[in-house]
Amino acid sequence: MSQPVGRRLFLAGLAGGVALIALGGRLPGALRSWLEGPLGELSPSDGFHFYSVTGSIPSWDRAGWRLAVDGLVDKPLSLSLDELTSIGLQTVTADFHCVSGWSVSSVRWRGVSLAALVDLAAVRPAGRALRLESGDGAYVDYLDLEVARKPGVIVALGIRDTPLSSERGAPARLVVPFYYGYKGVKWLRRITVVESAGVGYWEARGYDADARIRD
């Protein structure tokens, strides 16, 4: 006599998948890591995956690199790495979350407070947001000035006691610990103070404007 085994298998597969995720604790992540392990770059030693929107990794000569801070400011800046460092470095430790679902725990960044940087440029009263541009000009994002001044928001120069690599955004990148990673503009070259936040690279392509990591 025949039995509806296929239907049972279908339902068992669904139930198994849902149970694994709902009740499996760390098991699904561990299982995924175990499967990804032999596939090399899918389990990178530093935990970060590298994605590109352009198909290339920009690299900059550290000696010649400068960070511009301009727009609605009284004192436009063009800072070398040494000048940027002399503002004062701070350490920020935070989990890094990508919108595609991977995370890296307790990443230790070293960099300059974005609040200190914009204060140095003396923002005019009309300035309410920052336009942040990557060195290759391909990636632009915005932060409200109020967010930019929050503790922990830094222009990072180093990670885990080493200078940033090209993949991580050398020589400088933005770190906003309470936002998803796409807000952290890499290869940061120019910060422009503007009247209001515009539409960033991914927001123009459908992402929500609010990049907060929700609890």
Next chain:
Amino acid sequence: MTRTPASATEKALHWSVAAAVLVLLVTGVVMYVPSLSQIVGQRFWVRTSHLVAAIVLVAVVLVMPALRWGELRRLERELSFWDRGDWDWFRRPWDVFLSSYQEPASAPRRFNAGQKLLAALVASALVLLVVSGVPMYWWWLFAGEVVQRARDLHVLASFAVTALIAGHVYLAALGPSGLLGKRAAKR
């Protein structure tokens, strides 16, 4: 034993699902493997193609049964119901792998147990992939923890679907009793 050939509706369903799944696999791999992501770039278009293929897949699975309910209901029953002879397929994996497996002649059936198993598990995995894809695509509507777990499920289901489809393609096309294998044997 002569098998009843697949109807036009069944072929349309099979190949439209296959085409959508192929696009999903290719775009998924490009987004998933960093070096490929880097070579291809254009993450927005790859991501959009992935979403469009998923929508096409869901539309096919919803629209085709609506248009050909009776026919696809029969197909579903043929794939779902197993009898004692079906278990024989699992007892001889080596024969299946080498395509030397002969079905018991007692009960003529259109699908062997492998095809029935594939249909159930792929259907199940595709539902899980569609469901887990929602928090991954519209991440801002969900807690970070949910997005992370959805990704784990998405990756695990993708591995399962890839393995199942690889087995299916081998037995249906590349193996000695597959389409290409038979063609080569005729020469």
